[in-house]
Amino acid sequence: MNHIFKILKDQDGLTTLSKHLAIISKEWKMTKKDVLQLNLVLDELITNIIEHGGGCKKCPIEVSMQKTACQIRVQLTDGGPPFDPTQCKSADTTTPVESRKCGGLGILFVHKFSDNCSYNRTDGKNVFHFTKTYKESAEN
Secondary structure (H helix, E strand, O other): OEEEEEEEOOOOHHHHHHHHHHHHHHHHOOHHHHHHHHEEEEEEHHHHHHHHHHOOOOOOOOEEEEOOOOEEEEEEEEEOOOOOOHOOOOOOOOOOHHHOOOOHHHHHHHHHHEEEEEEEEEEEEEEEEEEEEEEEEEOO
């Protein structure tokens, strides 16, 4: 089962993403916990593209989601300048909050709630992949 859609590089794009995820999560019978975690990862990655990705603001972000027996594979593609989020340092959570630098918590969430992630630059575009293991919900 595959879903491919494009979203704008703005807040409306995040709203569109949430709507797609609501439909997909029901179709794929995802637990609420898995939906929340997947939404957090996607929201963080796409917010970073919107806020820091530069490039064409009207160029969409392509979101591709594929379901296997127990795993979701996600690919995000954007036409911004090269940026590899896998090379970003996660926030230092051991330092007192008032002494920490801003930033880095998002990539921490990406690593915590996904099984693996990778980045490559293909045909002048950023391509970010991640996978998430999930269990089907008995509720759906």
